[in-house]
Amino acid sequence: MSQHLEEEVPLSTTAERKIIVDQAGAAPSKEWVIVTRGVKREYDMGGEIVRALRGVDIAVRRNEYVAIMGPSGSGKSTLMNIIGCLDTPNEGEYWLNGQLVSTMKDDELARVRNKEIGFVFQTFNLLPRATALANVELPLVYAGISSNERRERAMEALEAVQLGERVHHRPNELSGGQRQRVAIARALVNRPSILLADEPTGNLDSKTSEEIMRVFEGLAETGQTVIMVTHEPDIAAHARRVVVLRDGTIESDERREVFTEKLGLTL
Template identity: 65%
Template sequence: MEEIIKVSDVFKIYQVGTQEVRALNGLSLSIAQNEYVALMGPSGSGKSTLMNILGALDTPTSGNYWLNGTDVSRLRDDALAGIRNKEIGFVFQTFNLLPRYTALENVAMPLIYAEMPKSERIDRASEVLTMVGLGDRMDHRPNELSGGQRQRVAVARALVNKPSIILADEPTGNLDTKTSYEIMALFDDIHKNGNTVILVTHEEDISRHAHRIVRLRDGVVETDEVNADRITFST
């Protein structure tokens, strides 16, 4: 399979007072197109820092990160913003929805930055909301939706620009068990439709949805294994 992500000897060093903190310590990792990968590790292992670099929200102190053949690690902020908007869909634990806007308006927001005409924005946002099972909730605001429905809106927003990669950071962290499995079934469907999915989680049962489980410790890859016990659901 074609390589979509390559991280090579990446260090990320933060200055905290007079001390240097190494969040990533020479980490290397490759992910192929249409892989489904779970990133795991204890607090302080570097998984959130790696997620930020993969999502073009931060850059390495040293080392290289290639995304679809482009060395993202040395790009300026405006170029990084372009990469984020075009290539990457984000799903966060806290949903990050704008409370005053409807589900449809929240999902359409990235398309404004992509300079898509309004009628096309509405059509595309409606399409993905229907895809995630919220075709009858488009005009509802976040406070009128359940936690699971809010996360579905967030997933729809991540998909709206047809990104190469979905990055999900603890997407079930604020959900009950039943709703968590419903959201993971949605990620299974997204993967089947051709997206590369990268999932950060501390929950073993959630990680079992992925094809591959990468465990970090002390800023490096500790283990990288094919998941022989993969579980799948379908929406």
């Protein structure tokens, strides 16, 4: 990636985050990529109101590698959808890279997704009929980039994930790990502010999972902001910071050393 290497990726401290989150209504400074303030999301499930998020405050500084954990029903999918600009909160603010996303309309959200977010899904979500190259080009298509530049940048992104040899293969001709690496190339090709991964290893065996985690590790080291949603503690333990959700609120938000120690995991 083009960003310069840093000695040690700095983690935001709890105190810093509290200051940012408490300044309701104010646009956070540029170094804060993600700021949510009192985000609530409710669903009407046939007359019954389900409160998926009950006021979530998160602040993520640029270059952080954060895992969002929680059991099913904790609201982590809802939070991921909101962070990924696929959904908007009923209440509260969401600032992404200095833009107030929580009040945006459909097409503005589409633009933000295209520019600011790179998605990596559990089920890869590649277009089955398109080649790896065409899949990686897709975000650039919607960004309105010329076909020559698209091709060049997509090739670069695929080479960065060691798939330069397989650009003309379709997803069904690739292994699970390769598919996920195509998805990572696609997520990064438009140089997003955040890489947002939803259970990125959920459909992979443990060896391939390790391989994908190493890719994430490498990205985090080059300064890419990574947000990873998972329910597996040992996967979450790869991140520098772990946020645990329970019943629609944040239960804990701490460095991974604290998290792993609490769970008795070894790194």
